Amino acid sequence: MRLVLLGPPGSGKGTQSVRLAGTLAIAHISTGDILRAAVREGTELGRKAESFIRQGGLVPDEVIVGMVEERIARADCSRGFIFDGFPRTIPQAEMLESRLGAGPRAGNGGAIDRVLYMDLDEESCVRRLAGRWTCPADGRTYNQFSQPPKAAGKCDRCGGALVQREDDRVGTVKNRLKVYLEQTRPLIGFYEKAGRLNRVDASRTPDQVFAELLNAVRQGAKA
Ligand code: AMP
Secondary structure, eight states: OEEEEEOOTTSSHHHHHHHHHHHHTOEEEEHHHHHHHHHHHTOHHHHHHHHHHHHTOOOOHHHHHHHHHHHHTSGGGTTOEEEESOOOSHHHHHHHHHHHSSGGGTTTTTTOSEEEEEEOOHHHHHHHHHTEEEOTTTOOEEETTTBOOSSTTBOTTTOOBOBOOGGGSHHHHHHHHHHIIIIITHHHHHHHHTTOEEEEETTSOHHHHHHHHHHHHHHHHHO
8 A cells, every 4th residue: 555644734633644654554754854864874765855954845846756755665665655745746656657657557546546635724833843853763753742852852663862853943834835835736636636635634642643544544555
């Protein structure tokens, strides 16, 4: 099964995609996590991506597509995967279709089975990002108001110290939202036309949103 979680920054894609990947036993692929790890490790990819991430802009499509192709070729993707933060532009979605949509699955729904669109208003996104804390070791996210860790400042899973992402600062968040509206939101129409989009109200509690996402995946699988 191949899924995409689409939505503005702060809509809960990270939290929900980790949970969906666990329940469906598919790989979780966050392009943001891969890029942040590359920046930390100082690799060539990290050096290419760093300034774009810091400013809240998008890393060029050709860099992203090469990175994703390499990631989905790994063994843990054989049962499928869920993309979190990819595709982010129409050209990325088109490249995904042209590389993965061909072959035995062509004409049978294309490269992606379901796109789950997490709908959340801009004000709520800004509020959520301001309270977000992330574990740099495993990428797990928490929210100091709605989803705090069990022990303050520590990751529930690995115990690592939580940090606030540099690009969650107010100035950068505004730019990320602008970039989302201009470059990523058009993907809603792209996947809607293909009959593969489900809209989910992301303003509800994490458990309610998860139940709705899972339901959409299961209904889509039957269709
Ligand atoms: P995220 O963790 O998904 O919010 O991504 C953090 C940052 O990484 C974004 O603001 C972009 O600079 C970069 N990034 C992540 N995924 C992509 C993508 N698919 N295309 C371009 N840039 C990306």
